[in-house]
Structure formats: C-alpha cells, structure tokens
Amino acid sequence: MSNRRFARTAGWLALACLVAAGLLAWYATRQPASPFAQEQAASVDPSQVSRGEYVARLSDCVACHSLAGKAPFAGGLEMATPLGTIHATNITPDHDTGIGAYSLADFDRAVRHGVAPGGRRLYPAMPYPSYAKLSDDDIRALYTFFMHGVQPAKQPNIPSDIPWPLNLRWPIALWNGVFAPTATYAAKPSQDALWNRGAYIVQGPGHCGSCHTPRGLAFNEKALDESGAPFLAGALLDGWYAPSLRQDHNTGLARWSEPQIVQFLKTGRNLHAVVYGSMAEAFNNSTQFMQDEDLAAIARYLKSLPGDPRRDGTPWQYVNADTHQDIPGAHTYATRCASCHGLDGKGQPEWMPPLAGATSALAKENASAINITLNGSQRIITAGVPDAYRMPAFREQLSDEEIAQVLSYVRSTWGNHGDAVDAKAVGKLRGHTDPASSSPIILQMR
Amino acid sequence: MELRINQKAYQVDADADTPLLWVIRDDLGLTGTKYGCGLAQCGACSVLVDGNVVRSCVTPVAGVVGREITTIEAIEADDVGKRVVAAWVEHQVAQCGYCQSGQVMAATALLKHNPAPSDAQIEAAMVNLCRCGTYNAIRTAVHDLAKQESA
Structure with missing residues (x-):
C-alpha cells in the first residue's frame, strides 16, 4: 500500500470513528421520548395526590429513598454494587437538591427510562426496567404526589465512590438498549382483568423481579415477564435468597393457595411462612398497604406461573423424625430453636413459621437460613x-460451627433435603452482614 | 377460650396471638413465671406444656388450648418436679431467684424425658440464663438428680 493510500484509508477510518463516537454520544445522552413532553402542569387534583401516594406504595419508593427518622424521600440509603457504593437520591420537590425542577416529562424519563434531565443515565439500582411498565396515568399520579404530597427537604445527594472510568454513565445507555425495554404494560387479551392487574403490579410498580428473578452476567434480570422461564424463579441477592414465586413445590408457591398469598402480603404471615430479610421491609413499607383486590390480582397472576421440577427437585413431604438424636445440631435445635419452631419442626403457624418444608431448608442456596440465624429478623409492623x-x-451466642451444625440438622430433618451447611459459609456471611435492628422501623411517606 | 393450667380450667379472653406468659401473669395472676427477654433466649418464662418445656413468652395462647400447662406454682404436684425442687433446696441453688422457676422447669422437663442424662445432655438442656451465675449450683443439683436415677 502506498503512503498516500494509507493516509487516505486512515483518514476515512478516523472519520468513521468520529461519526461513530458522535452517534454514541448522541445515543448515550439523548432524551428518550415522553408522552408528557408537551404537557403543561395542570391544577392539582387532591384525589390525584392520594392516588399517586398509592402508586408510590405499590412501587415501594420509600424503601430506598427514605431513611428512618429523616425527612421522607430525602434519599441517603447506601447501596453496595459490584463497582462501589451508591446512594439513593433526594426525590422530594426541593428545587436545588431534589426533583422540584422536574417537569412531568423529566419525571417520566427518570422513572420509566432511567434518564435524568440533561441525559445522565441512572444506575439500574433504580428499577426502571420494571417501572417502564407503569401506565401513563400512574406516572402522572405519582408525579402529582411527589410534587404536592411530599414536603421539600434540602439535602444534597451523596456522590458515589465508584472510581473513574467505571463511574462514567454513558455505557449504561448501551446496557439499557439491550436489557431495559421501554414499553408500558400491555394487557393480554387472552387473560382476564384480575390476571392482567396482577401481572401489571408484579412486573411494573411492585418490581418483584428485582429480588426474585435471577440476574445474568451484566446484572440484568434474566426475564421481565412470564414469557421467560427464569422470571421470578428465585435469586440470591445481598446475602438473602429470594425464593421462587412460581409453582415450584419446594422453593416456590405451589403449596400456597391464592388466599394464603393474599394473607402473607397483607399480614406478613400465613401457615407456611413469615416475612423476613428484605421481604420484611417490602411488607412493612409496601405490600400491607395494597388494596385487597390488588393482592388478589397478584395472587392470581403468581399462581399462573408454572414451576420447573428439574430446578426444584423431589417434592418435599413431611417425615417424622427422631427428635432426641445425640448429635450437636439436634441438641442446639432442641434448646435454641424448638421453643418457637417446635421439636417437630412444624412451628406455631401462623405466628412462628414451620421449618419443616420451609424454602430456606429446601433451597440449594443456604444464604437465607444462615443470615436469619446470624442476624435475626427485623420487626414486622402491621397497621x-x-x-x-x-x-x-x-x-453472639453460636459459633460458625454450631450454626452450621444446627442448620445442617434443620435442612436434613422432617423430610427437608437442603444440602448441609459449611461453617466457612457461615463465617463468610457473618463478616459482611449486620444484626437486624430490634427497634421497630417505620418509614414515613408524608 | 379455655386453658388448662395446673389441672384447673380457666376461661380466658385474649387475642389469639397473645403470648401465653401475659395470660398467665397478667390475666390469671400466676406470677411465679417470670418475664426475662421476651425472645425465647433466657428461659425465665419456661412452663411445661404436655410435659415439654416451653418458653411462654413466645407461645401464642391460641396454640395451647386443650393442652395441659404446668407452671412453677404446681410443679411439686409432679413427682419429678418435686424431686427437682428438693434438690434445689438441698444445694441452695437460688441467689436472687428470678430465673429459678424457669431453671426448675427446664430440669424437670429434662428428667421427665431422660431420667439419667449424660453430662453432655445436661449441658445441652440446661441453657437458661442466670445473671447471678448460679450455673455451678444448678449443674451440681441436676447431676445429683441424674445420679440418683442411674444408681
């Protein structure tokens, strides 16, 4: 190749790169379309404020954007990500530090598409891949609530500690292009209104999949609706195993009736289980406030998701056990656990959950069993x-070895067939988890 | 609801999830059973339900309807309980005494299930807390009772 031809090729190449970079810059900072772009702020309808408050309950905004004892929605919750620590932001209508300057279209782009004014991309810790499903009406009501139902609070956002270049936001736009669909929920005509309402809440505002759907290598949820088998199939997150919400006998909801699902979400407990771990927060702040018909809709939808026996294993059945075995795990169980959970493992439903047949004793992932034993549960606050x-x-009372022994006992007794627990796994979780607070924590929304 | 406590029937008006301890102490005035931690950790509230030791602070009252409840007030009506109390007196176990009704319950339940427990079994079963530190006296008394049985 002659020098001139080389120079010409290099020139074209550089130009192509420049154009590509320009396109990328445009794509990664562009404002997505919003149906509200031309909308002017209308006068405030008080019923819209309370409707928006309910959408905020369904969406559990408060769980991340509020801290106990601080101004509602002023942000601050610390979240560990693989890249570093980020903090939930101030979403009060304060003009300087909150979202007071947001138009409805700005708000819509942030909530449903993860794009802040100016084109900056939010981290998908904000569950906008789910919130994208929210209806226009719900977005408008939510906006009205945040602008007129929430007190402005001056509290600057805490910058993340993610180092350069990992803290560049534009690559998230590419992530969004692959993993974050932008369509609102479309009702399935083949299903009835109750099912569709349940699907809408579960996939959209409820963002159940954020914890219950396994994630891929790019930290993307492997499915965002019932068309994908991994949807709500159970996942490990933050030291807890969020169980399957599908019709899995052992690790899912196959043994739960629709009224039992409703009772669980409404009162935090039923014959099978009591909320704990992250679900206790979801219950305290969100599910107990849901209307009965919405809970019924959720139950109907969840019961329509088929299980997978290959993933779930042999169906559990209760087996009588010799409760006076002379092994350390059995001794610890008898003295530390049996007061509440019973020597027969059947608990005292619906106040103290059974361990016989419990998901935490059947799932391959033992994180929840270890975590709850190390750290206990936070207070469940109903009404x-x-x-x-x-x-x-x-x-403070049991060593890693003792916890491993007692959990291995629990996971292999009364027909339970989870694997034995290793003391090293207990030690690992002990190192990076904290005991649950014994004080009741109530996050206020107003 | 009707509760059977110490061979007597009591009519009780309480929410289903009320801890048995509150019913025993506050509603029925049987105050020998003590409140310690409220979390089934210390054992001060131990009572017997159908001969098994149960921490009444974590026992919803609805769950013990129709079952036989024994509290410290009637423990000496039970043969094993009577021997335990006698050993407690002989070894002068109690100091402040707050945890001792629960300790007696735990020892009674152990010996009812296993008249001659091994040292390890005693260690494993007698886990109620005592802030005076009477553990040595408790251990001596229970070992003594276990020995009487195996002799």
Whole structure:
C-alpha cells in the first residue's frame, strides 16, 4: 500500500470513528421520548395526590429513598454494587437538591427510562426496567404526589465512590438498549382483568423481579415477564435468597393457595411462612398497604406461573423424625430453636413459621437460613403495631460451627433435603452482614 | 377460650396471638413465671406444656388450648418436679431467684424425658440464663438428680 493510500484509508477510518463516537454520544445522552413532553402542569387534583401516594406504595419508593427518622424521600440509603457504593437520591420537590425542577416529562424519563434531565443515565439500582411498565396515568399520579404530597427537604445527594472510568454513565445507555425495554404494560387479551392487574403490579410498580428473578452476567434480570422461564424463579441477592414465586413445590408457591398469598402480603404471615430479610421491609413499607383486590390480582397472576421440577427437585413431604438424636445440631435445635419452631419442626403457624418444608431448608442456596440465624429478623409492623414475635440474632451466642451444625440438622430433618451447611459459609456471611435492628422501623411517606 | 393450667380450667379472653406468659401473669395472676427477654433466649418464662418445656413468652395462647400447662406454682404436684425442687433446696441453688422457676422447669422437663442424662445432655438442656451465675449450683443439683436415677 502506498503512503498516500494509507493516509487516505486512515483518514476515512478516523472519520468513521468520529461519526461513530458522535452517534454514541448522541445515543448515550439523548432524551428518550415522553408522552408528557408537551404537557403543561395542570391544577392539582387532591384525589390525584392520594392516588399517586398509592402508586408510590405499590412501587415501594420509600424503601430506598427514605431513611428512618429523616425527612421522607430525602434519599441517603447506601447501596453496595459490584463497582462501589451508591446512594439513593433526594426525590422530594426541593428545587436545588431534589426533583422540584422536574417537569412531568423529566419525571417520566427518570422513572420509566432511567434518564435524568440533561441525559445522565441512572444506575439500574433504580428499577426502571420494571417501572417502564407503569401506565401513563400512574406516572402522572405519582408525579402529582411527589410534587404536592411530599414536603421539600434540602439535602444534597451523596456522590458515589465508584472510581473513574467505571463511574462514567454513558455505557449504561448501551446496557439499557439491550436489557431495559421501554414499553408500558400491555394487557393480554387472552387473560382476564384480575390476571392482567396482577401481572401489571408484579412486573411494573411492585418490581418483584428485582429480588426474585435471577440476574445474568451484566446484572440484568434474566426475564421481565412470564414469557421467560427464569422470571421470578428465585435469586440470591445481598446475602438473602429470594425464593421462587412460581409453582415450584419446594422453593416456590405451589403449596400456597391464592388466599394464603393474599394473607402473607397483607399480614406478613400465613401457615407456611413469615416475612423476613428484605421481604420484611417490602411488607412493612409496601405490600400491607395494597388494596385487597390488588393482592388478589397478584395472587392470581403468581399462581399462573408454572414451576420447573428439574430446578426444584423431589417434592418435599413431611417425615417424622427422631427428635432426641445425640448429635450437636439436634441438641442446639432442641434448646435454641424448638421453643418457637417446635421439636417437630412444624412451628406455631401462623405466628412462628414451620421449618419443616420451609424454602430456606429446601433451597440449594443456604444464604437465607444462615443470615436469619446470624442476624435475626427485623420487626414486622402491621397497621402500625410491632409484632409480638420475632427471630432473635444468634451471632453472639453460636459459633460458625454450631450454626452450621444446627442448620445442617434443620435442612436434613422432617423430610427437608437442603444440602448441609459449611461453617466457612457461615463465617463468610457473618463478616459482611449486620444484626437486624430490634427497634421497630417505620418509614414515613408524608 | 379455655386453658388448662395446673389441672384447673380457666376461661380466658385474649387475642389469639397473645403470648401465653401475659395470660398467665397478667390475666390469671400466676406470677411465679417470670418475664426475662421476651425472645425465647433466657428461659425465665419456661412452663411445661404436655410435659415439654416451653418458653411462654413466645407461645401464642391460641396454640395451647386443650393442652395441659404446668407452671412453677404446681410443679411439686409432679413427682419429678418435686424431686427437682428438693434438690434445689438441698444445694441452695437460688441467689436472687428470678430465673429459678424457669431453671426448675427446664430440669424437670429434662428428667421427665431422660431420667439419667449424660453430662453432655445436661449441658445441652440446661441453657437458661442466670445473671447471678448460679450455673455451678444448678449443674451440681441436676447431676445429683441424674445420679440418683442411674444408681
């Protein structure tokens, strides 16, 4: 190749790169379309404020954007990501530090598409891949609530500690292009209204998949609706195993009736289980406030998701056990656990959950079993009243070895067939988890 | 609801999830059973339900309807309980005494299930907390009772 031809080729190449970079810059900072772009702020309808408050309950905004004892929605919750720590932002209508300057279209782009004014991309810790499903009406009501139902609070956002170049936001636009669909929920005509309402809440505002759907290598949820088998199939997140919400006998909801699902989400407990771990927060702040018909819709939808026996294993059945075995795990169980959970493992439903047949004792992932034993459960607060019973933390009382022994006993007794627990796994979780607070925590929305 | 406590029937008006301890102490005035931690950790509230030791602070009252409840007030009506209390007196176990009704319950339940427990079994079963530190006296008394049985 002659020098001139080389120079010409290099020139074209450079130009192509420049154009590509320009296109990328445009793509990665562009404002997505919003149906509200031309909309002027209308006068405030008080019923819209309370409707928006309900959408905020369904969406559990408060769980991340509020801290106990601080101004509602002023942000601050610390979230560990693989790249570093980020903090939930101030979403009060404060003009300087909150979202007071947001138009409805700005708000829509942030909530449904993860794009802040100016084109900056939000981290998908904000569950906009789910919120994308929210209806226009719900977005408008939510905006009205945040602008007129929430007190402005001046509290600057805390910058993330993610180092350069990992803190560049534009690559998220590419991630979004692959993993974050932008369409609102479209009702399935083949299903009835109840099912569709349930699908809408579960996939959209409820963002159940954020915890319950396994994630891929790019930290993307492997499915965002029932068309994908991994949807709500159970996932490990933040030291907890969020169980399957599909019709899996052992690790899912196959043994739960629709009224039992409703009762669980409404009161935090039923014959099978009591909320704990991250679900206790979801219950305290969100599900207990859902209307009965919405809970019924969720139950109907979840019961329509088929299980997978290959993933779930042999169906559990209760087996009588010799409760006086002379092994360390059995001794610890008899003295530390049986007061509440019973020597027969059947618990005291619906106040103290059974361990016989419990998901935590059947799932391959043992994180929830270890975590709840080390750290106990936080207070369940129903209608403003803290519950009488909660799981205490055993981290100061039992060694890694003792916890491994007792959990191995629990996971292999009464027909349970989870794997044995290794003391090293207990030690690992002990190192990066904290005991649950024994004080009731109530996050206010107003 | 009707509860059977110490061979007597009591009519009780309480929410289903009320801890048995509150019913025993506050509604029925049987105050020998003590409140310690409220979390089934210390054992001060131990009572017997159908001969098994149960921490009444974590026992919803609805769950014990129709079952036989024994509290410290009637433990000496039970043969094993009577021997335990006698050993407690002989070894002068109690100091402040707050945890001792629960300790007696735990020892009674152990010996009812296993009249001659091994040292390890005693260690494993007698886990109630005592802030006076009477553990040595408790251990001596229970070992003594276990020995009487195996002799």
